[in-house]
Each structure stands twice: as C-alpha cells, then as structure tokens.
Amino acid sequence: MTGITTTDLVKRFEDVTAVGGVDLNVKDGEFLVLVGPSGCGKSTTLRLLAGLESPTKGSIEIADEVVTTVSPAARDVAMVFQNYALYPHMTARENMTFGLGTATDFTDDEVAERVADAAEILDIEDLLDRTPSALSGGEQQRVAIGRALVRDPEVFLMDEPLSNLDAKLRVQMRAELAELHEQLRTTTLYVTHDQVEAMTLGDRVAVMYDGEIQQVAPPQRLYDAPATRFVAEFIGSPGMNTVEGVLERRGDSVHVTWGENSVPLPSPVSDSVTSHAGDRVVLGVRPEDLSQEMNGPLSMDVTVTEPLGDSLLTRGTVGDTEMEVSLPPRSAVEVGDVLSLTADPERLHLFDPEAGGAFYHSAENVASESTDQPAHEAQWNTT
Template sequence: MSDIHIDGLTKEFDDVTAVDDISLDVDDGEFLVLVGPSGCGKSTTLRMIAGLEDITSGELRIGDRRVNDLEPKERSIAMVFQNYALYPHMTGAENMKFGMKSVSDYTDEEIDQRVQHAADILDIPELLERRPSELSGGERQRVAIGRAIVREPDVFLLDEPLSNLDAKLRVQMRAELLQLHREIDATTLYVTHDQTEAMTLGDRVAVLNDGRIEQVDPPQVLYDYPETRFVAEFIGSPAMNTVPVTLRWDDEGVDAVHDNFELSLPNPESFTERPTSGVFGVRPEDISLARNADDVAQTFEAEVSVTEPLGESLLLHCLIGDDELHVKAEARSTIAPGDVVELTVDEERLHVFDSAGEAIYHSSPREAASEDRVNTPEA
C-alpha cells in the first residue's frame, strides 16, 4: 500500500508558520494536486513528505509506516524538481542511474534494464547518451522524470515540474503526465500555482492558502461548489465575480439586493443560515446577454468599460455602480466600451459567502455524480 496519511502537519521557521496543522489522506494510486498562490505552503508540504524538511509537529504515514524520522532514501519516494536538477557532466542515462545503488541492491544489468524501460515509457531512448546542454527544456524534464521512474517508488512527488516550459509544451507535457500516471499507477502528489494545471491533472485538488487547506475535492466539484470565497476567486480564469449584497428575506424567499440589481435566489432552503448581508458570487460564463438567453426571468443593466476578444468568447468588463462584473459573451458580439447591456444569470449557478468568506449558499445542490471524474490524456 502506498496511500499517504497526513495528520496535523505543521512546519515553523522561527516565528513564521509555513504549514499550519493540515490533515489530508491520499489514496493508493491517486493523483492529487496541491495548488495555491506563492507562499501558501504547498512546496514545503511536499518537501516534508520527501524528508527534505523536518516536521515541527504532526504525523506523516506512507502506507503503514510512520515516516516522520526516516531519511529520504528510506521513504520509497521519488521527487521531480522545478529546475530538473540534472548533473551537467553526465549523460541522460547516467543521470537516470545516479543514486540507484545507494537506495537498492540492483545489479548494473538490472539498473540498465530499468533505465531502458523508463526511456521507452517516456519515448526518449535517443536522449540517453546526450548531456543536459544538448537537450531542450522538455527533454530535460523527461530525463528528470525518468530518473524518478527507474526507482519504482511507492510515491511520486512533483514540484512545479512544468513551470519552466513554454505554453505549448506545458499542454503537451500535461497530457503525457496523465498517460504516464495511468501506466505506472503510482500515488502522485503534484504541486503547482497554475490552477489550469490543477484542474486538468488532478483526480482531486487541494487548495492551500496561508499554510492551511481551504478545500479538497475533485476538480469539477471544486469549480461548481467552492466552500470559501478564496477558492471561488482562485479557481477559474477569469475568477468568479463577487460583489457585496443585502439579503432580504420574506415569506416567499430571499432576494440578493445590490445598488444596481435585485435577484430572487432560488432554493432558499439551501442557505445554511439566514444572514441579512453577504457576498454574491457568479462565474463569468454564468452571466449572459439577455438578448441571447432563452427563458429570461430576471435581468439588470450594466455599462461596458472594457472588451477583450478571447476567440471563443468576448470578455466584457461591466460596471455596476462601484463594482465590476466580468461577463463571457458570445464571440463576435458587436459590443463596445460605453455600451449599456442587459444581463441575466444562470439561476442554477449562484453562490453566497458570509463575511468570513465561508460559502453559505449554492443555488443548486451538490451532485454526487460530479465527483466521479476520470482523467483522460486529452484533458
């Protein structure tokens, strides 16, 4: 078994708490992504799992072993770093072999067989005799991943491995990583600050902020049902719109009242409490031009301040009083800055957060079926 159990993990650097009492279980064979802004504690968490940072408090188990005090080589893990960490004077094959004998009793012949097998999986046999200076960024990353594969560890740890690649190669490597995970079927923890990588790669995604876990869920659940305002605004590009509203309750339900709009919220029984104010949230793709929507029930007006053609859509920056909404309109819509547009929302995709940033309302119930997500290399 190579599941990971983290209980109350904490890391302090003098008077700074980098990781603050996090608990997390990673299933055997799962691909879990840790995502968050710079300084949130995701890489420190990975380094504690690897044994590269001492644990201040808490318990870390890999399989049935408590590994808090074990050396990195005793943990049956392999780590791929952001900067590849290849020795410049060694060939690709020598880099992949390096360290094998110190952590195993394999013969030279067995090590050579493992290197060749890893090279075949990664489609890099022709790179084995080249030095890092003769390789592109993507090729160096494949060699670094190959060095991890040859050890056949229980757990793979990847710390922002694609951040040094150009945009096109990152998309290609994401697909290859998914295919690789499917072939080797090892427990994998992947750290990134890129929410697109997190959404496309992870079986589940853990969002970190200020050393704490905000939410852990499958990507689509995370997107559709954010448990905090931070998650709502961090996951998605553009981010979820959030504006302050007054909540007006009566016998018929509840209205979200803003200076420039008033919307009746469906399924008021979904509220976890009955506050008089909150923060209303709706994603840009869940706002439409009323003229293009079917069965429009509620509308409001906004002034367009900026337009951004994105190809597949037209992103509108719309002013509603002192607040701004981002709206994804249909591509090639004839709208210019200064135009006043009539908008409507998808009433099944509305959210409300309290003053502390906790979600207290989603207009549609969380569906268990959305948790059954299986990644494909095309994601």
C-alpha cells in the same frame, strides 16, 4: 496500499508559519494536485513529505508507516523538481542512474533494464547519451521524470515540474503525465500554482491558502461547489465574480441586492437561508453564468473587452463592483456600452462575508452529490 497521510502538519521558520496544521489524505494510486498561490506553503508541504524539511509538529505516514523522522533515502519516494536538478557534466543515462547502484541492491543488468524501460515510456531512447546542454527543456524534464521512474518508488512527489516550459509544451507534457499515471498508477502528489494543470491532471485537487487546506475535492466539484470564497475566486480562469450585498425577502422570493442591482435566488429557498434576510452576504456567480438579456436585473458599464476566440470576455462595473462576463465570441460589445445582464438562477453561490465559508449553492443536485467535506464549515456572522 501506498497512501500518504499527514496529521496536523506544521512547519514554522522562526516566527513565520509556512504550513499551519495540514491534514491531508492521498489515496493509494491517486494523482492528487496541491494548488495555490505563491507563498501558500504547498512546496514546503511537499518538502516535508520528501524529508527535505523537518516538521515543527505533526506526523507523516507513507504506506501506513510513520516516516516523520525517517531520512529521505529511506522513504521510498522520488521527487521531480521545478529546475530538473540534472548534473550538467553527466549524460541523460548517467543522470537517471546516479546513486541507484549504491542505494539499492539492483545489479548492473537490472539498472540497464530499468533505464531502457523508462526511456521507452518517455520516448527518450535516442537522448540517453546526451548531456543536459544538448537537450531542450521538455527533454530535460523527461530525463528528470525518468530518473524518478527507474527507482520504482512507492510515491512520486512533483514540485511544479512544468513551470519552466513554454505554453504549448506544457499542454503536451500535461497530457503525457496523465497518460504516464494511467499506465503506472503510482501514488502521486503534484504541486502547482497553475489551476489549469490542477484541474486537468488531478483525480482530486487540494486548494491551499496561507498554509492551510481550504478544500479537497474532484476538479468539477471544486469548480461547481467551492467551499470558501477564496476557492471560488482562485479556481476558474477568470475566477468567480463575488459581490457583497444584502439578503432581502420580497414576498415569497429572496434576492441579493446591492445598489440598484438585484439577483433572485431560485425558489424554494430553505429556512436556514431565509432566516437571515436583512443580513450581509457575498453573492458568487461565474462569468459564463451571466448572459445578456433585455431588461435584465443587472446593468454593467463596459470598461474592457478581451476577444479570446471562443468567447468575448467583457469586464465592467455593476454598481460599484467590477465583474466579468463571458459572451459569445462575435458579440457586438464595445467599451462604453451598457449591458443588461441576467444570472443563471441554478448557478448562484452565497458566502459568509466574514468567515468566507460557502453556505448555499443553488445547484442543489451538485451539492448533494458530494462526499467531500469542506475544510471550513460556514459560520454566519451578522455583524
């Protein structure tokens, strides 16, 4: 069983805490993606796992063995870097095998067989005698992945390996990485700032912010029931609309109101929510869960329209809050229009305005199906 477990993993650089107590469990054979904005600590976490950095505190286990102080060469992991890290004077073949003979007990024939197998899997058999300067970015990345493959490691660690590729090639390489993992089932931790990569590649996705894990969940769960306001706004393109309002009880119904705008929550609403009527809350609703409706409860003043082919992304203000709505592609909407909108009652989310934790998702069937526990329990503040 080749899993990865970190316990209270901390890394400080003088007075800066890059990783602040990360508890992470990557299952045997899993493809787990660590995603977050630049500077959140995800690459540092990967370097700690690889042994390229020493933790200030905490422990690391790989394949049920504590490797916190074990050298990188003895951890049986292979790392793929963002910049490929190929030797420019060596051929692709030499790059893939560099150090392999001295670091292992493989014979020359075994090394040659491993290179041939990796080259066939990655479709680079005709490129093995070329130097990096004679290879495209995508080909160089395949060689870098091949170098990891020939070592047949227990764990793959990948640090933004597609970020230097153009958009079309990234899509192609994402598909190839997914196929490669399906074929090999090697435990993989993949770091990226690109949420599309995270959502399409990961069996599960861990969202990191300010050195801490915010939530770990399957991609759809992450999208449907974000554990924190940060996850809600970060995951999705564009992210979830969030607006601060007041929870208001009107007879048997409960609304979130701000200014002259009001969104009703679907009935029935639990006592744990209604007991906080009059308190501030943050309402979340995704752009695709807003739609035009005559005499709808929300009024948007349109400031920007962005035709995307399959939809018309429309940005505007609802009260004093900027929001986005995804409309059908040929909607007759122009800057300066006033749209009447309604929110899908089954796709509403409420967050604590202070702690940021989610405490309500109207799609209760989605929330009840999750077995993942959010990193932060919602703490209600009434101040």
